[in-house]
Amino acid sequence: MTEFDPIRLEVLRNALEATAQEMGAVLKHTAFSPNIKERMDASCAIFTADAELVAQAEHVPVHLGSMLRAVRPTLDVTGALDEGDVIIVNDPYVGGAHLPDITLIAPVFIGGRHVAYVASRAHHSDVGGMEPGSMPGRSIEIYQEGIIIPPVRLYRKGALQQDIMTMVLANVRTPDERRGDLNAQLAALRIGERRMAELAERFGADALEQGMAAILDYTERRMRARMAELPRGVWYTEDCLDSDGSSDDPVWIRLRIELTDDAFIFDFEGTSPQVRGNVNAVAPMCWSSIFYSLKLLTDASLPPNAGVLRPITVKIPKGCFLDAQAPAAVCAGNTETTQRLADTVLKGFAQIAPERIAAASNGTMNLIGIGGVDPRNGRAYTYIETSGGGQGGRPMGQGMSGVHANMSNTLNTPIESLEISYPLRCVRYELRDGSGGAGLNAGGEGIIRAIQIVGHEARVSLQTDRRRFAPYGLHGGESGSLGRNWTVDAKGEKLERAAKGSLTLNDGETVILETPGGGGWGAVPAAQEAAE
Structure with missing residues (x-):
């Protein structure tokens, strides 16, 4: 584990989280759509150069785990980024949400050295598809839910790729509003880059990177300490969605929770298979619901970063509706299924610590x-x-x-x-x-x-x-x-x-x-x- 002065570490941790909060404030105040500027249906985050989530503004819990797993899969597609690059992505099978959630990611370079990434995710009020708002009640394939944007460079070395922007805006019902919201997300990235540069100047680039690693180690230690306070054992729980919107059959989530000396294990064996309707979810939705529920069970003040989930194992059976495969419809997986996931996990936690849940x-x-x-x-x-x-x-x-x-x-x-x-x-x-x-x-x-x-x-x-x-x-x-x-x-x-x-x-x-x-x-x- 990385050694770091605890007082200095706490100053850095709070500075990083404040940066993510400020990114969110910039996004909210410069957005065009009421869904972002009034409802703040968006989140901002900072990642290490190794694509580990180190700080996130706690705006929308459903983004907690999905943002955690957004950057690494994206970079696996795009490869290394240059200074001035900005990636745009909404593909659920890469970015880990649903199509209206568009994510922008930019690398942070200090003196030519790559030290971090900043990211902003916002729910756009329309990305095309069969119904206005891109959240159709009964879609049965993802192509009905809007334009799919794979990880591509919206900016390349600081230059807007106008062809990409033109293609995106040509596939939505409200292009001016979409352009305004994308520019607001970009503004959030710019303030994140600026604040990270200031932190590098204040602490030094080496110390900044060491400090981010130490923050993740610190969070893991705190999480393991909270786990040690809980009883060891195995618990079973289940809950269901009313239907998938395509049939009247309930859609079941079944969960086995095991706590050992080293790990919290969440096994969804027995959960319903992928369905025809749009309540299918991609795997990061499970991580989001577990991340949120763990903070309720253990310590709400745990820093919202990847360290929380280091002792966590999640097992999702192949073919399950919680790990949907293309071209499954998934728009309600982000809204309805995550809520039922949280209900299911928390029902299990109520057996472990009834006085907390x-x-x-x-x-x-x-x-x-x-x-x-x-x-x-x-x-x-x-x-x-x-x-x-x-x-x-x-x-x-x-x-x-x-x-x-x-x-x-x-x-x-x-x-x-x-x-x-x-x-x-x-x-x-x-x-x-x-x-x-x-x-x-x-x-x-x-x-x-x-x-x-x-x-x-x-x-x-x-x-x-x-x-x-x-x-x-x-x-x-x-x-x-x-x-x-x-x-x-x-x-x-x-x-x-x-x-x-x-x-x-x-x-x-x-x-x-x-x-x-x-x-x-x-x-x-x-x-x-x-x-x-």
């Missing part, structure tokens, strides 16, 4: 995408958003209401921004009373969000779950309420809609999401139950 949160990102032609200016628009729900009841208190829980840490789009940016009207937005599961510590409430189409015909896509199997309670707590999707026509007639699908709505028609509540934690005391 909350009941199931709403368990879905409740994604809605709307697109069409804006009657105000005659231009195409695409609106995309995930909605919050109830957090599970916790050992220390009730679950929070109306929040993005577990794998989503994004915000809602403020109503003012939504109505200014799109020909849409938010006609209802409130907590869903009574949706949280009862318990000693009750689950939080879901929300009701109703969006009306104004002055045009629009395509609407829904990717939701927990409409059939409710968020579980723990230790005697009750399940949270199921979610529901509705549409209301111009005459006021209400129609329940499927959890996953796409449809057309006209002027004056409304789509309504009722999101699930969180499960309850602990049994309601008998005296209180009798009084009620």
Whole structure:
């Protein structure tokens, strides 16, 4: 292990994490789309010259593990990068997410010496495909979900490769917005490069590289120390998605967790095979959900870097829907499947340390995408958003209401921004009373969000779950309420809609999401139950 003065190491670690946070702030404040500038559906990270994640702004938990495994596979395709190169990639089978998540990666050179990489990942509101927003409710192959960008150089030695940019923008519905968001990601990289150069000047390039290696060693030691506090053993757990959107069959995640003296082993033997619908996930999605859940079980203050996962082994059976192979549809693997993965892992952890783990949160990102032609200016628009729900009841208190829980840490789009940016009207937005599961510590409430189409015909896509199997309670707590999707026509007639699908709505028609509540934690005391 690399020796490094502990005080100096902590200063460097915080400086690196602050750099990643500043990269995120630059991205948010310079982005064009509300999905990034309002909801911050993006993450920024710093990697060592060996492509190990050393610092990441904790923006979106689903990016934690997938960013961890984004750079090395990309470099395996592109080869070594020159100063001034910038790689662009969204191929899930290389970059480890889904097509709307576009990643930019740049090497950092100090005095001609390569010392690190900086990266930014952002969820773009449209990358083409069969439906506006590029998150179709029922895609069955990846080609329906948008343009696939393999790892290619968007910039080569500082020069924009205009042909690459032109090709990307020709395949999306909102090219000006996409160009603006890509430029915002590039700005985030530039501030990362600048701050890394300042750190090299402050510490020296040699010390910077040694310090990054020492940070990873330090994080591994902390992780192993937390593991040593837990009981050794084997635990089994399972949970399922409502369906894959193509059939009504549930899609199962089965997990065997083993903790030995040296390793935490996560074995997904028995999990459902690859499915026809779009809930298939690529392997880094498993790492993301495990990374997030481990921090809840062990120590939330663990630095978000590759050191956390050094003692971790993940086994995913060949042909499993958690390690999808091309050309499988995967867009909901990033949104719905990661949520169910987190639910499954945390249910297992509740057996290991019941005093640390909350009941199931709403368990879905409740994604809605709307697109069409804006009657105000005659231009195409695409609106995309995930909605919050109830957090599970916790050992220390009730679950929070109306929040993005577990794998989503994004915000809602403020109503003012939504109505200014799109020909849409938010006609209802409130907590869903009574949706949280009862318990000693009750689950939080879901929300009701109703969006009306104004002055045009629009395509609407829904990717939701927990409409059939409710968020579980723990230790005697009750399940949270199921979610529901509705549409209301111009005459006021209400129609329940499927959890996953796409449809057309006209002027004056409304789509309504009722999101699930969180499960309850602990049994309601008998005296209180009798009084009620």
